[in-house]
Amino acid sequence: MNALSDFKAIEQTFPFEPCTVRAPLRIGLVQLSTDYTLETDWHPLVGGEIELYSTRMYASGTVTVSELTGMKQRIANAAAMVAPDWELDVMAFGCTSASMLIGDETIQDLLTHFRPGVPATNPWRASCSALQALGAQNVAVMTPYTTEVNAPFWQAMYREGFDVSAFGAFQLDNDTNIPRVSVQALLDGAKALLDKQPADAIFIPCTNMKVMKHINMFEKELSCPLVTSNQAMFWHAMCLAGYHPEHPFHVGGKLLQMA
Secondary structure, three states: OOOHHHHHHHOOOOOOOOOOOOOOEEEEEEEEOOOOOHHHHHHHHOEOOEEEEEEEEOOOOEOOHHHHHHHHHOHHHHHHOOOOOOOOOEEEEEOHHHHHHHOHHHHHHHHOOOOOOOOEEOHHHHHHHHHHHOOOOEEEEEEOOOHHHHHHHHHHHHHOOOEEEEEEEOOOOEHHHHHHOOHHHHHHHHHHHHHHOOOOEEEEOOOOOOOHHHHHHHHHHHOOOEEEHHHHHHHHHHHHHOOOOOOOOOOOHHHHHOO
């Protein structure tokens, strides 16, 4: 007993036709190992109509220019592990500051190295596109970063054609601390920036900032649109894939109401 021939005597094999039905939108996502927010923010947005496939890429958690630009060496291999041999509609990379420093075209090439022709997004490009779609010219910016990262961020905003009306930061140099910034601290900071100088929109970058579920409240309190990395990248992914949701989103503020 228990020989392979005994097993084969009872094993049954069933025919099947390959399923051709798929969700209207499939997103492939490369996240940092130190990101504690992006997945949670996107979960309420995906469902029967959207499939999300993600992987993690090593990150030290130190938010410095050298660490952020060093991620460039790992993106392509991480992207290759996202649902291999599965058809995806768009690829996404989850780090705003690294995307800004490394460059949009380079990020796209790395994300799609093993999937040529697939559109790609990142939080930096997505956020700039979102601000443009909202008609924002004068933008107030509030980041979790230190001055080392904020200075090139500020310069990049101007290169993209925005006027930065005010700039504030929490001066955090490690990813672990970024999700610990309270909603009240974020709201107080945003109000302080807008009190200093009115703006067409406020931009809170970083995929690790826990603000997505509060965007509607922020926009009501601040009386202006709010763009965040996770909100903008989800919106941009839908735009690149030509996807239009059947049902309106109840989170994500004015930007996702435009989807």
